[in-house]
Amino acid sequence: MTxxxxxxxxxxxxxxxxxxxxxxxxxxxxxxxxxxxRGCMVIKxxxxxxxxxxxxxxxxxxxETGHRNAYxxxxxxxxxxEKEAEHVEGFAKECAVVTHSRLEAGPDGKLHPASxxxxxxxxxxxxxxxxxxxxxxxxxxxxxxxxxxxxxxxxVRWEMRTRLFxxxxxxxxxxxxxxxxxxxxxxxxxxxxxxxxxxxxxxxMAMPVLVGEKPESERFPGAISTLCIEAMMQDRxxxxxxxxxxxxxxxxxxxxxxxxxxxxEQQYAWTTSWGVSTRLIGGLVMTHSDDDGLILPPRLxxxxxxxxxxxxxEQHRGPVMEACRRLYSEIRDxxxxxxxxxxxxxxxxxxxxxxxxxxxxxxxxxxxxxxxPRDLEKDGVFVARRDTGEKEGSCRAEFLERLPGxxxxxxxxMHAKALRFREENxxxxxxxxxxxxxxTPGREGESGIHGGFVYxxxxxxxxxxxxxxxxxxxxxxxxxxxxxxxxxxxxxTGKPSARRMVFAKAY
Numbered sequence: 001m002t003x004x005x006x007x008x009x010x011x012x013x014x015x016x017x018x019x020x021x022x023x024x025x026x027x028x029x030x031x032x033x034x035x036x037x038r039g040c041m042v043i044k045x046x047x048x049x050x051x052x053x054x055x056x057x058x059x060x061x062x063x064e065t066g067h068r069n070a071y072x073x074x075x076x077x078x079x080x081x082e083k084e085a086e087h088v089e090g091f092a093k094e095c096a097v098v099t100h101s102r103l104e105a106g107p108d109g110k111l112h113p114a115s116x117x118x119x120x121x122x123x124x125x126x127x128x129x130x131x132x133x134x135x136x137x138x139x140x141x142x143x144x145x146x147x148x149x150x151x152x153x154x155x156v157r158w159e160m161r162t163r164l165f166x167x168x169x170x171x172x173x174x175x176x177x178x179x180x181x182x183x184x185x186x187x188x189x190x191x192x193x194x195x196x197x198x199x200x201x202x203x204x205m206a207m208p209v210l211v212g213e214k215p216e217s218e219r220f221p222g223a224i225s226t227l228c229i230e231a232m233m234q235d236r237x238x239x240x241x242x243x244x245x246x247x248x249x250x251x252x253x254x255x256x257x258x259x260x261x262x263x264x265e266q267q268y269a270w271t272t273s274w275g276v277s278t279r280l281i282g283g284l285v286m287t288h289s290d291d292d293g294l295i296l297p298p299r300l301x302x303x304x305x306x307x308x309x310x311x312x313x314e315q316h317r318g319p320v321m322e323a324c325r326r327l328y329s330e331i332r333d334x335x336x337x338x339x340x341x342x343x344x345x346x347x348x349x350x351x352x353x354x355x356x357x358x359x360x361x362x363x364x365x366x367x368x369x370x371x372x373p374r375d376l377e378k379d380g381v382f383v384a385r386r387d388t389g390e391k392e393g394s395c396r397a398e399f400l401e402r403l404p405g406x407x408x409x410x411x412x413x414m415h416a417k418a419l420r421f422r423e424e425n426x427x428x429x430x431x432x433x434x435x436x437x438x439x440t441p442g443r444e445g446e447s448g449i450h451g452g453f454v455y456x457x458x459x460x461x462x463x464x465x466x467x468x469x470x471x472x473x474x475x476x477x478x479x480x481x482x483x484x485x486x487x488x489x490x491x492x493t494g495k496p497s498a499r500r501m502v503f504a505k506a507y
Contacts, residue, residue, distance in 0.1 A: 030044050033164075046363060094159070097122055126175060127151065128247070129254070135179050136256040139259050151177070165282030186247075195211075197241070206288065207287045208415065209231045227245075232422045233283070248271075293363070295414070303344060307345070308371075345365075425451075429491065454504065457488040458476070459490035486499055
């Protein structure tokens with residue numbers, strides 16, 4: 001029950017137990033479930049339909065910026081990871097390793113590994129090393145550059161504590177890998193792809209993000225710099241929603257990616273990598289959903305409208321279904337403001353109307369449209385919005401006319417609501433006491449949900465970073481772009497600070 005006494009579809013509520021609420025929203029929306037393989041998940045059709053829309057939009061953005069898709073092996077020789085010391089150290093604890101090539105039945109009737117490999121193979125945690133090996137074969141001259149390639153794939157990172165979408169042993173992602181003739185080109189690429197991620201998050205996910213650079217302690221293993229987008233979830237924790245890495249010449253030297261420049265001199269290439277994953281679906285859930293379930297932004301929802309026939313008596317079935325099929329066709333023929341066909345479902349399952357409607361509420365579909373005998377009499381429809389809960393009757397022709405605009409209104413409203421939430425829970429603090437009070441549970445009589453984003457001056461001392469992580473579970477999320485440098489004094493050490501950093505608890 002909520003504080004107002006209304007029974008909610010999701011139990012517990014966000015305030016009562018946010019982590020469990022998150023799991024229940026995913027279950028109720030039929031996005032995914034845990035698999036028999038520990039730490040891995042099964043993505044169900046509604047969840048995978050959502051991921052397909054993520055892929056479609058992002059893939060178009062990548063190709064607009066000159067990138068092409070390719071595919072590289074799932075298995076990486078262990079020696080490849082060992083070429084870049086910082087990289088292998090960063091991923092060693094998360095690697096799954098294949099040591100044998102086949103199974104044979106033993107005397108006990110059970111299967112046993114039989115043939116040991118000459119060299120162990122790592123199931124890819126990320127592909128910099130094996131892609132670097134291929135780029136070294138492909139690049140001889142500056143004329144072979146740049147290489148702009150993206151891969152849609154799965155990766156494995158052997159996580160001990162898993163949570164659907166946010167952290168699983170196997171997950172889906174895309175990873176871009178590029179090689180350039182100059183440092184300037186590689187730096188430009190790093191920022192360009194971060195801006196692509198930010199635009200996708202803001203314009204499609206309706207999820208406001210901070211854009212900035214990670215501190216040295218949070219960089220990708222082996223990178224010179226890591227750029228990121230950070231979003232605030234409804235429990236006020238930060239979610240790293242995408243990263244873009246400037247790798248300098250580190251991986252080029254490790255893999256031997258060399259070329260003759262226009263002066264005939266041998267040079268090492270400058271490389272980048274960048275990626276987002278199914279973690280974004282977790283971010284979408286935690287940014288917008290409520291205590292009745294999932295709420296989806298129209299631009300990414302697998303279906304934007306569901307038509308629900310209301311058939312009180314069998315004699316009404318024919319006319320009602322005819323009207324529903326007609327509306328279904330009319331919606332499919334319409335396009336949104338970006339020229340994309342609208343996505344609609346007609347739910348004619350033999351279920352009670354209330355049960356059917358609540359299933360779609362929990363799935364987060366933006367609009368539910370009911371047609372019953374009374375609506376037929378006036379050529380009307382009854383429309384319910386998932387984002388606000390508003391319901392109203394409408395003339396069918398009028399509804400069709402305003403439908404694209406209504407979906408855009410929902411999209412914009414979701415972004416505005418999430419932005420307000422972030423602003424209300426962001427502070428600029430100038431004392432260590434205020435900082436620690438802000439991140440201590442129980443302030444202002446709150447339950448487990450507390451904190452938010454803090455802009456504070458920090459001198460970068462590693463001892464302070466370690467103390468904050470252990471004591472408050474707070475980390476530096478980024479050095480934000482777009483803010484004027486504001487020299488000040490570190491709130492922890494009293495040392496000079498060149499600018500404020502963003503701190504938060506995080507996933």
